[in-house]
Amino acid sequence: MIEEVTSHIVQNADFSSRVRTPREGEVVLWKNTNGLLCAVRINRVTLTPESQIGTILDADYRILRDGGDDFSNEDGRGRSEVRRALQEASIALELAEGNPAISNADDLIIGIGHNGPPEQVSPPADLAQSVAEVLTHASDLVCVETPDTTLIQEMKEKVAGLSLAIRKWVATRLEELSSSATKAVGVGLGTSLLASVTNWQIVAEKLSSVADAFVKAFGL
Missing domain, CATH: 1.20.120 (Four Helix Bundle (Hemerythrin (Met), subunit A))
Known part of the structure; x- marks a missing residue:
């Protein structure tokens, strides 16, 4: 879960690649050129007849707009x-x-x-x-x-x-x-x-x- 991503986990994360292959239930960390972090939890990926040109992604996300690196706070x-x-x-x-x-x-x-x-x-x-x-x-x-x-x-x-x-x-x-x-x-x-x-x-x-x-x- 996103709230389980602590500062320690972020500090030890590998941001060396722009390409990752996460599984459902996993959390992906993103860092932009300004150093701001975003955590995305993949809930469900669905391919339906109506979405042959792509997939339907169900996900939760949180952006640390204050420049922090800890997603585990109470809020x-x-x-x-x-x-x-x-x-x-x-x-x-x-x-x-x-x-x-x-x-x-x-x-x-x-x-x-x-x-x-x-x-x-x-x-x-x-x-x-x-x-x-x-x-x-x-x-x-x-x-x-x-x-x-x-x-x-x-x-x-x-x-x-x-x-x-x-x-x-x-x-x-x-x-x-x-x-x-x-x-x-x-x-x-x-x-x-x-x-x-x-x-x-x-x-x-x-x-x-x-x-x-x-x-x-x-x-x-």
Whole structure:
């Protein structure tokens, strides 16, 4: 992790080459012509059909703009925790939006009768979109060297509010899934719907972790 890079490690690092081949999970140190240091942790490298001309890099980074050489101070650790929580929330959102209740529909044994399946297997589109936007804005805010305390507080409250909204939606959906009307949908589809709702429950939990990380990192 970036916060494990101490002054001793930097002093003994090899900056003799402009080319390195890091693995996922490793940290690469960069030094520019002015002697300023940057540490980049490679989280994930993905090649998708949409990115044949390149790759998608998921990484955390920190720049020591004061000319220092120690990434292990308290502020760095706190921000790293926020970034890690944001990354986990983003991954959870990506999985939840995959919507197994829809993508696996062809493999299900459905006994619908005159009762159609529940119409909604994911939160309202505007709520899901709000989560994606807040995660993006939060990631940008954490990169600001001296972020405005008011903006940090507002972001923490937005994240916590979205977590609560999704939890309420999950509670309602679970109640519906346990009703006799939903049981008529069929065992296969009911199981898939439950998996979808559970994925959104995980999103809510990850958002809660993001809010907690903001509190610890910025002393809210």
